[in-house]
Amino acid sequence: GAGVSQSPRYKVAKRGQDVALRCDPISGHVSLFWYQQALGQGPEFLTYFQNEAQLDKSGLPSDRFFAERPEGSVSTLKIQRTQQEDSAVYLCASSPGTVLNTEAFFGQGTRLTVV
Amino acid sequence: AQSVTQPDIHITVSEGASLELRCNYSYGATPYLFWYVQSPGQGLQLLLKYFSGDTLVQGIKGFEAEFKRSQSSFNLRKPSVHWSDAAEYFCAVGVQNDYKLSFGAGTTVTVRA
Numbered sequence: 001g002a003g004v005s006q007s008p009r010y011k012v013a014k015r016g017q018d019v020a021l022r023c024d025p026i027s028g029h030v031s032l033f034w035y036q037q038a039l040g041q042g043p044e045f046l047t048y049f050q051n052e053a054q055l056d057k058s059g060l061p062s063d064r065f066f067a068e069r070p071e072g073s074v075s076t077l078k079i080q081r082t083q084q085e086d087s088a089v090y091l092c093a094s095s096p097g098t099v100l101n102t103e104a105f106f107g108q109g110t111r112l113t114v115v
Numbered sequence: 116a117q118s119v120t121q122p123d124i125h126i127t128v129s130e131g132a133s134l135e136l137r138c139n140y141s142y143g144a145t146p147y148l149f150w151y152v153q154s155p156g157q158g159l160q161l162l163l164k165y166f167s168g169d170t171l172v173q174g175i176k177g178f179e180a181e182f183k184r185s186q187s188s189f190n191l192r193k194p195s196v197h198w199s200d201a202a203e204y205f206c207a208v209g210v211q212n213d214y215k216l217s218f219g220a221g222t223t224v225t226v227r228a
Contacts, residue, residue, distance in 0.1 A: 004158065031214060042119075042205050042218030043159070056215070091158065100147045100209040100216070101166065106158035 002026075004107035006092050012113045013082045021077045021110045025094030032075050033104060034067055035091040043091055049075060050098055082114045117142040117208045121219035128196050129227050136191040136222050138206030147209040148189040149216065150180055154202045162204075165189065166211075176200070201226040 005024040013019050025032050031050055035043035036059075046065070048056040051072035060067070064083075069075040079086055089111045095104040118141045128134050140146055147166050151159040163174025170182040180191045189206060203223050207216040 033215065035218075040220070042207075042220050043216075044218070045215045048214055059215075093159075095214075099212050099214055103161055103164075104216075106151075106160075108156065108158045 004092055004094050004105050006090075006107040006110050008110060009108065010111050010113075012115060015083060015114055016081050017114075018078065018080045019082055019112065021079075021090050021112070023075045023077070023092030023094075023107060025073065025075070025092070026096075026105055027073075029094035029096050029105075031095040031098055031102075031104070032069055033093040033095075034075070034077050035093065036061075037089040037091055037109070039088070046077070046090075079112075082112075084114050087112055087114045117146060117210065117217050119206050119208050119217055119219035121204075121206055121222050123222045124220070125223045125225070127225045127227060130198050131195050134191075134193045134196045134200070134224065136204050136206075136224070138189045138191065138219060139187050140189065140206075140208045141187065142208060142210070145184075145211070147211060148180075148182060149207040149209070150174065150178070150189075150191045151205045151207060151218075152176075152202050153205065153221075159205065162191070196224075196226055198226045198228070200224060 034046040037043040045059040049069040064080045066078045089109040091109045093104040093106045120139045149164045150162040203221045206219045
């Protein structure tokens with residue numbers, strides 16, 4: 001597709017369940033980002049990949065959060081043993097460059113609700 | 116670490132009227148500044164950005180923003196609002212040669228007929 005695609009668009013998980021969120025970046029984009037957007041807040045940085053290398057995971061809130069991009073294209077954000085505070089919209093973005101001079105393109109996000 | 120403040124949570128404006136959204140940042144050096152728009156069910160779309168040079172920057176959809184170093188501000192403006200401008204607007208700051216953004220909490224704009 002022409003843009004960043006995320007799936008599923010909506011996910012309801014029971015507390016304690018594991019979830020996996022998928023991001024298909026724009027083809028050829030080197031950089032891939034995950035952000036978490038809580039209700040009424042701006043996006044907050046979670047993690048950054050440059051090709052298949054995870055260069056920064058400083059924003060991951062706990063060791064229950066894990067992200068991968070094994071072939072430098074599609075990325076998966078996994079959350080284990082989900083908690084209510086994990087409820088948020090998870091945004092993926094990709095960029096052709098490696099610094100902010102190049103525009104990052106955002107997907108529509110996955111809205112996760114933990115009940 | 117850099118931070119961004121958007122003082123206005125919600126703004127209502129009449130169609131055809133002017134719009135100004137405020138953004139203040141905290142960062143020691145010259146930041147990279149961005150404005151994004153998020154329409155319902157849509158991803159974030161970049162409106163404009165400032166890296167250096169002319170402090171008045173033009174963006175898409177008729178928006179402009181002015182960087183004022185003395186006030187640590189980067190306010191977004193549009194002379195005449197259209198109903199399709201109803202959305203949430205986010206200001207963001209980044210650091211030169213870095214890759215991640217720090218976003219403000221956003222301002223929701225409602226446009227009344």
